[in-house]
Each structure stands twice: as C-alpha cells, then as structure tokens.
Amino acid sequence: MAVVATKQYQSLTQESAISLASELSLFPDEAKLTCEEIGDGNLNYVFLITDQMNGSGVIIKQALPYAKVIGESWPLTLKRAKIEASALKKHGEYAADLVPKVYETDENLAITVMEDLSHLTIVREGLIKGESYPKLSTDIGNYLALTLYHTSDFALHPFEKKALVIEFSNPELCKITEDLIFTDPFFDHETNDFEPALQVEVEKIWNNKLLKLEVAKLKRSFLTEAEALLHGDLHTGSVFASEEETKVIDPEFAFYGPIGFDIGLFLANLIVQSITREGKQRDVIHGHIRNTWTTFSSKFAGFLELSEFDSFKDIEGYNAFLLEKIFHDSLGFAGCELIRRTIGLAHVKDLDSIENEKKRILLKKQTLKTGERLIVSRQEIDSIDAVIELLGEIKYE
Ligand code: SR1
Numbered sequence: 001m002a003v004v005a006t007k008q009y010q011s012l013t014q015e016s017a018i019s020l021a022s023e024l025s026l027f028p029d030e031a032k033l034t035c036e037e038i039g040d041g042n043l044n045y046v047f048l049i050t051d052q053m054n055g056s057g058v059i060i061k062q063a064l065p066y067a068k069v070i071g072e073s074w075p076l077t078l079k080r081a082k083i084e085a086s087a088l089k090k091h092g093e094y095a096a097d098l099v100p101k102v103y104e105t106d107e108n109l110a111i112t113v114m115e116d117l118s119h120l121t122i123v124r125e126g127l128i129k130g131e132s133y134p135k136l137s138t139d140i141g142n143y144l145a146l147t148l149y150h151t152s153d154f155a156l157h158p159f160e161k162k163a164l165v166i167e168f169s170n171p172e173l174c175k176i177t178e179d180l181i182f183t184d185p186f187f188d189h190e191t192n193d194f195e196p197a198l199q200v201e202v203e204k205i206w207n208n209k210l211l212k213l214e215v216a217k218l219k220r221s222f223l224t225e226a227e228a229l230l231h232g233d234l235h236t237g238s239v240f241a242s243e244e245e246t247k248v249i250d251p252e253f254a255f256y257g258p259i260g261f262d263i264g265l266f267l268a269n270l271i272v273q274s275i276t277r278e279g280k281q282r283d284v285i286h287g288h289i290r291n292t293w294t295t296f297s298s299k300f301a302g303f304l305e306l307s308e309f310d311s312f313k314d315i316e317g318y319n320a321f322l323l324e325k326i327f328h329d330s331l332g333f334a335g336c337e338l339i340r341r342t343i344g345l346a347h348v349k350d351l352d353s354i355e356n357e358k359k360r361i362l363l364k365k366q367t368l369k370t371g372e373r374l375i376v377s378r379q380e381i382d383s384i385d386a387v388i389e390l391l392g393e394i395k396y397e
C-alpha cells in the first residue's frame with residue numbers, strides 16, 4: 001500500500017524520518033520520538049524511530065538511488081525496496097517467526113516500515129565478539145527449508161510459481177551478484193580489492209583454468225535455474241539474533257534462483273568464522289554448519305515426500321538426487337562467496353578486523369584455499385561431516 005500517495009522520492013534524514021513516522025500515525029499523538037540511523041550495510045539507510053515514552057520502536061528502511069558503499073557513481077534501482085518488502089511478506093507466509101513483520105511500504109519513497117529488531121544483534125557482529133546463538137542453525141535450517149520448498153515447483157501450481165518468477169525479476173541486483181561473486185574475483189578486474197601480500201595467491205586463482213571452469217558452471221546455474229524464491233544475500237550480516245530469537249532481514253537481492261545459493265552463502269559466512277577461531281570455539285561453529293545442513297535437508301526431504309505437484313516424488317532415488325544436487329551446489333556457491341569476501345569488492349569484518357597482519361594474511365590465504373577446494377571438489381564431498389573435516393585439513397602456519 002502507498003503510504004503517502006503524492007510523495008516524490010527524497011532521501012530521508014533523521015528529522016524527516018520522524019515526521020514521516022508521525023504522518024503515518026505509527027505512534028500515539030503524545031509520543032516523544034527520537035531517531036537514529038543504524039544502517040551498517042552497503043546499500044541503504046536504516047532509521048530506528050523510538051518513542052521515549054515507552055521504548056517502543058519501528059524501523060524505516062530506505063533504499064538510496066545508488067550503492068551507499070560506493071557513492072553516486074554506482075546508480076542502483078529503487079525498485080529493490082519493493083522486492084525486499086514483497087520477499088519479506090512472501091517468506092513470512094511460511095516462516096512468520098523468522099522474518100520481521102512489515103507494517104507499511106511506499107514505492108515512491110522506496111521505504112519499508114517494519115518491526116523494530118533493535119533488541120537483537122547482527123549475527124556477524126555477535127559471532128566476531130564470541131557471542132553464542134544456540135538456536136541460530138536450527139532456525140536458519142528451518143527458514144531455508146520453509147521458504148525454499150514453499151516457493152518452488154514442488155509446492156506451487158506451475159502458473160502460480162511462474163507468476164512469482166515474474167514478480168521477483170530483479171535484474172539489477174542479480175547483476176551485482178553475477179559480477180561481484182561469480183566474475184570479477186576470478187579475473188584482474190578493477191572492482192577487486194585485496195591486500196598486496198595476497199598477490200601471488202590471487203594470480204594463481206586468475207590462472208587456474210580448472211577452478212574457472214567450475215565457477216563458470218556455478219554462474220550458469222545462478223543465471224538459469226529458477227528453482228525457488230531466494231533471499232539472495234543470506235550472509236551473517238543479514239541475520240539478527242539473540243539466544244532466544246532469529247530474524248532474517250534484507251532480502252533485497254531476492255529472485256528465483258538455485259536453492260543451493262542461499263544455503264551456500266550462509267555456510268560460507270559460518271566457514272569464515274570457523275577459519276578465524278581456534279579449538280573449542282571452532283567446534284561451536286562446526287556444530288552450526290552441520291546443523292544448518294541437517295536441519296534444512298531433513299525438513300526439505302520431508303516436504304518433498306508430501307509434494308502435491310511433483311508426479312515423480314515416489315520414484316526411488318529421485319528425492320535423494322535432488323538433495324545431493326542441492327548439497328553440491330551449496331558447496332560450490334559457498335566457495336565463490338569465500339573467495340569474493342577475501343579479494344572482491346565487498347569484504348567481511350570477520351577477516352578484515354584481524355589486527356595482526358601476519359595472522360590476517362594467513363587466514364585470508366586459508367579462506368581462499370577453502371573456497372577453491374569447495375568449488376573444485378564439490379561433487380566428491382559427500383557429507384557435511386566431510387566439509388568439516390576439510391576445514392580441519394586446510395591450515396596455514
Ligand atoms: C555494492 S553491493 C556489495 C555487496 O553488498 C551486498 O550486501 C551484497 O552482498 C553485495 O554483493
């Protein structure tokens with residue numbers, strides 16, 4: 001629904017965000033509103049409006065007409081705000097407790113007004129500090145199974161599914177992923193950003209024909225396989241959590257793509273954490289890696305058996321084939337994410353915030369090697385335990 005029908009796009013300030021909240025009657029008349037810009041992502045403004053009378057709040061998220069991380073030289077469609085709000089609502093139909101509630105949207109202003117999640121922590125930040133989220137992998141495994149199954153051909157009438165493919169056509173944001181995850185890091189491209197000490201490793205990647213062949217296959221899968229409505233950017237910065245709750249935010253990259261992409265991105269960002277940790281602290285993350293996959297795969301397999309639209313669901317071996325494909329795809333996509341987060345345009349704090357240069361470079365080399373192994377060997381890795389074993393094997397001293 002349009003919030004204010006006549007409003008033309010203008011970027012919000014803390015003051016105008018408060019005025020908008022009042023105009024929308026989001027709070028009672030006597031509310032004493034304050035506003036803080038809390039966005040730490042690459043693309044948008046995120047305003048937290050709080051009523052100081054009782055502490056209640058809402059989030060107003062606004063897309064900017066360019067990528068915040070780069071500036072006005074990188075224009076970016078405002079349509080992504082509508083995609084994000086629609087994806088939150090669609091995924092919320094199946095995983096209501098695991099996504100924020102959307103209160104209002106406005107296409108002209110490119111805003112989404114949603115539930116205040118400021119009592120939760122961004123998982124990437126929390127994991128870096130060593131916080132623990134006991135429910136994280138069960139919740140994300142469930143979120144993945146629920147959203148990916150229920151938006152797929154297994155659960156939807158073919159007409160309904162294809163209408164959603166059209167609704168969630170998201171070419172501009174997909175192009176960012178095609179470039180930043182699947183292309184630029186594998187070539188000497190100007191968007192890449194890596195430390196000089198990694199030059200030798202990076203050139204090895206650029207010259208590795210076998211690796212590039214496998215990345216080309218994964219990119220092709222991303223471009224062509226409209227399996228389910230993906231979140232599209234499911235890294236640990238897209239998840240808010242506490243010990244009791246998990247909420248997946250920010251699906252502005254949502255589109256119909258290969259199921260393994262969301263799983264792979266999430267696993268990769270856990271793998272980065274594993275690489276930065278030692279001993280028992282690593283085991284916690286390995287538990288989450290194992291549990292994300294086992295929760296997703298057991299739940300998804302259960303759904304497949306009940307599929308209303310898959311005539312072949314009872315054919316022996318077919319559901320196992322599907323799960324194996326998703327697993328191997330996930331590992332390949334995870335590998336691409338590991339490499340791009342180390343040498344591409346968009347890095348992760350988990351690695352970049354390591355102050356000791358020698359350690360940081362060693363761990364970045366380990367991340368690159370892990371990414372490469374996952375991509376090249378993904379068809380031979382036959383279980384999530386084998387992934388965890390691999391993480392133990394690749395160690396630079
Ligand atoms: C210019 S956008 C860079 C990255 O930020 C987003 O969160 C996506 O991960 C994208 O690749």
Ligand code: MG
Pocket residue numbers: 041042233238250
């Ligand atoms: Mg984001």
